Structure formats: structure tokens, C-alpha cells
Amino acid sequence: MSADASADAFRRAFGHPPAGVWAAPGRVNLIGEYTDVNEGFVLPFALPHAVRAAAAPRDDGLLRLHRGDDARTGWLELSGADLRPGHTEGWAAYPAGVLWALREAGHDLGGADLRIDGEVPQGAGLSSSAALECAVALALTEAAGLALSRQEIARICRRAENDFVGVPCGIMDQTASACCVTGHALFLDTRDLARRHVPLDLAGAGLRLLVVDTRVKHALADGAYAKRRAGCEAGARALGVRALRDVPHDRLGDALDRLPDADARALVRHVVTENERVRRVVAHLDAGDVRAVGPLLTAGHASLRDDFRVSCPELDLAVAVANSSGALGARMTGAGFGGSVVALVESERAAAVERAVADAFAAAGFARPRVFPVVAGPGARREA
Numbered sequence: 189m190s191a192d193a194s195a196d197a198f199r200r201a202f203g204h205p206p207a208g209v210w211a212a213p214g215r216v217n218l219i220g221e222y223t224d225v226n227e228g229f230v231l232p233f234a235l236p237h238a239v240r241a242a243a244a245p246r247d248d249g250l251l252r253l254h255r256g257d258d259a260r261t262g263w264l265e266l267s268g269a270d271l272r273p274g275h276t277e278g279w280a281a282y283p284a285g286v287l288w289a290l291r292e293a294g295h296d297l298g299g300a301d302l303r304i305d306g307e308v309p310q311g312a313g314l315s316s317s318a319a320l321e322c323a324v325a326l327a328l329t330e331a332a333g334l335a336l337s338r339q340e341i342a343r344i345c346r347r348a349e350n351d352f353v354g355v356p357c358g359i360m361d362q363t364a365s366a367c368c369v370t371g372h373a374l375f376l377d378t379r380d381l382a383r384r385h386v387p388l389d390l391a392g393a394g395l396r397l398l399v400v401d402t403r404v405k406h407a408l409a410d411g412a413y414a415k416r417r418a419g420c421e422a423g424a425r426a427l428g429v430r431a432l433r434d435v436p437h438d439r440l441g442d443a444l445d446r447l448p449d450a451d452a453r454a455l456v457r458h459v460v461t462e463n464e465r466v467r468r469v470v471a472h473l474d475a476g477d478v479r480a481v482g483p484l485l486t487a488g489h490a491s492l493r494d495d496f497r498v499s500c501p502e503l504d505l506a507v508a509v510a511n512s513s514g515a516l517g518a519r520m521t522g523a524g525f526g527g528s529v530v531a532l533v534e535s536e537r538a539a540a541v542e543r544a545v546a547d548a549f550a551a552a553g554f555a556r557p558r559v560f561p562v563v564a565g566p567g568a569r570r571e572a
């Protein structure tokens with residue numbers, strides 16, 4: 189849906205025009221999984237797919253929400269206790285949480301009418317939640333005449349997700365949605381939030397990055413994510429470091445020897461090697477050698493599958509078949525337990541890889557995957 193169509197839909201829903209239309213993208217994480225909860229490095233880029241929020245401020249403190257794919261004609265109306273943690277669930281918790289987090293950060297905001305449209309596939313590991321949060325945060329602040337930095341928008345959105353929605357995620361997805369720029373991946377140090385835009389010109393190199401959405405829905409809130417995170421924190425404590433980020437790659441062997449059991453060793457090994465893979469991928473991109481990234485993607489997948497144990501049969505099959513049918517490398521992206529794979533392929537091999545993955549899924553009795561190419565799109569912005 190275009191920004192104009194969004195504004196028209198807002199007018200039909202609420203009977204008055206919006207103050208503006210804002211959009212924020214989902215993301216693909218090229219590499220650096222579960223490193224953001226260990227103060228490490230990540231390398232996401234923004235999807236061309238975005239969530240759009242048309243908004244008008246209200247001075248009575250009410251938050252009225254209307255969603256594009258909502259069959260009901262009316263809106264949801266939140267006020268008072270609904271806008272405090274623990275009282276609102278489902279998709280409305282994201283916009284409500286953002287308004288709560290903005291107020292908690294000291295921004296004197298009234299209410300708003302908000303209409304939401306989304307193109308980011310949900311539950312696909314592509315950060316539809318962060319896109320929703322960032323679109324709403326930009327809409328609520330800019331419609332009220334406030335100008336927050338992109339980093340502050342990301343911080344507030346993460347707070348909403350952690351403390352209102354209740355998902356203990358890191359800062360990667362919200363920073364990607366708020367801060368990415370077209371044609372670049374975002375090299376982010378999640379300890380000090382230093383960031384650098386790294387050129388990612390796939391087409392110029394004759395390459396494509398395919399997303400394979402397995403359609404296996406992941407639910408981050410189900411405890412597995414929190415369990416991995418707690419395991420990493422326990423590993424850091426056992427090693428006497430602030431976070432696993434502080435374990436140097438060239439001292440990994442020593443660190444593993446000091447850990448109590450195989451489970452702890454596997455978690456630590458993943459995080460330490462993954463940080464190293466992010467650095468290597470960045471070095472290859474800086475050198476203009478995009479093809480060299482392929483094997484690092486596949487190595488990252490093996491580490492998430494065997495050590496971190498957040499993959500699933502559908503993700504593993506997509507990676508294996510993409511690679512055996514000509515991809516330069518492939519890996520799951522995002523938190524795992526379902527969701528999507530990214531595969532780096534020569535442009536002329538893209539159709540063959542797509543067909544091979546679809547055939548293998550059919551033969552395995554899995555649902556038909558959704559496969560589409562992505563390029564690095566723009567971060568959050570005002571559209572109208």
C-alpha cells in the first residue's frame with residue numbers, strides 16, 4: 189500500500205486526515221546471530237518491505253488503533269491502565285508499548301489515532317515487530333513535533349518490546365529498522381552502539397540474496413530465546429567476563445577448557461565464533477569481495493544448528509538444498525525456531541535454487557516456502 193492509500197484509509201477509519209504517514213522496514217540479518225545479547229557485533233540490512241503508520245495526535249490521552257488487515261470496521265481504543273505494562277496483549281501491545289516507553293523516557297505525549305499497514309511477513313524472522321515499533325515511534329513523535337535521534341527511537345522501541353510486550357530481545361532489530369540506509373548493511377557494535385554503513389551492492393556483483401520463508405512460525409516469547417540468553421550470561425559469569433563479547437576468538441580454546449559442561453561450551457563457542465564471522469564478512473564487503481561471504485554464512489548456520497541449537501528441520505533443509513543447488517552460502521536469519529533462510533546466489537542461478545528448494549520442501553511434506561530476492565532498502569522515514 190502506498191503512503192497516499194494509507195492516508196486515505198486513515199481518513200475512512202477515523203473521519204479526519206492524518207498529520208502524516210511514516211514507514212519503517214523489517215530487516216534481514218546478514219550475519220551476527222545472538223551476538224546482540226552478548227554485547228557483540230551484528231550486520232543487518234533493511235528490507236524493502238515496511239510497516240506504515242498514519243497518525244494524528246490527540247490531546248485526550250486516548251490511543252485509537254486501526255489495522256489494515258483487521259476485518260472489523262472499528263478501531264481499538266486504549267486508555268489509562270491499557271497503556272501500562274501487563275494490561276494489553278496481541279498486536280496492540282506494540283503501539284501501546286511504544287507510547288508507554290516514550291512517556292517513560294520523559295516525552296510529554298498525549299494520545300493519537302493510528303492506522304497501521306504492514307508488508308513485512310509476520311513470524312518469518314524478518315522483524316515485523318521492530319518495524320511496527322519504529323513506524324509507530326516515528327509517527328507518534330514527529331506528529332507531535334518532537335525530533336528524536338534514530339538511536340533514541342531504537343532504544344525506546346527496544347524498551348517497549350522488553351518491558352511492555354515482554355520479549356527479552358537485544359537492540360539489533362530496532363536499530364536496523366531505525367538506522368539503516370539504502371544499499372548498505374549496518375555494522376553495529378551492540379556494546380557502545382558505534383555503527384558504520386557498509387556498502388552491500390549485490391546486483392553490481394551479479395549476485396542475489398534470496399529469502400526463503402519456511403512459513404514455520406516462530407514465537408520469540410515462548411521461552412527458548414530467554415533460555416539461550418540466560419545460558420550465555422551464565423557462560424560469561426563462569427569465565428569472569430562482563431559479556432561473551434569479551435572472550436577473544438584467539439583465546440577460545442582456553443575459555444572452553446574453563447567451562448563446566450558441553451552445553452555451556454557450545455553456547456560460548458557459537459557466540460565467540462559468530463562475532464569473528466561478522467568481522468570477516470565486513471572485511472570481505474569492505475574489500476568488495478561479496479562472493480567470499482558465502483562460506484561464512486554457511487558456517488554461521490552450522491554453528492546455530494549444532495552449537496546454539498535454534499534451527500529446525502525446515503531451515504536446515506533450505507540451507508542444505510540451496511547450497512547443493514548452487515548457492516554460494518546460506519543460513520537461517522533472526523532468532524530461529526522457524527522463520528527464514530537467506531541464500532547468496534549468482535543471479536543466473538536464482539531460479540534454479542528457488543525451484544530446488546520448493547521441490548525439496550514438497551518431497552519432505554513441508555509447506556511450500558515463500559522465496560523472494562531482497563536488496564538493502566531505506567530505514568525508517570516519513571513518507572507523507
Ligand code: GLA
Binds near residue numbers: 222223361
Ligand atoms: C531476535 C532479537 C534480536 C536478536 C536476534 C538473534 O531477532 O530481536 O535482538 O537477538 O533474535 O540474533
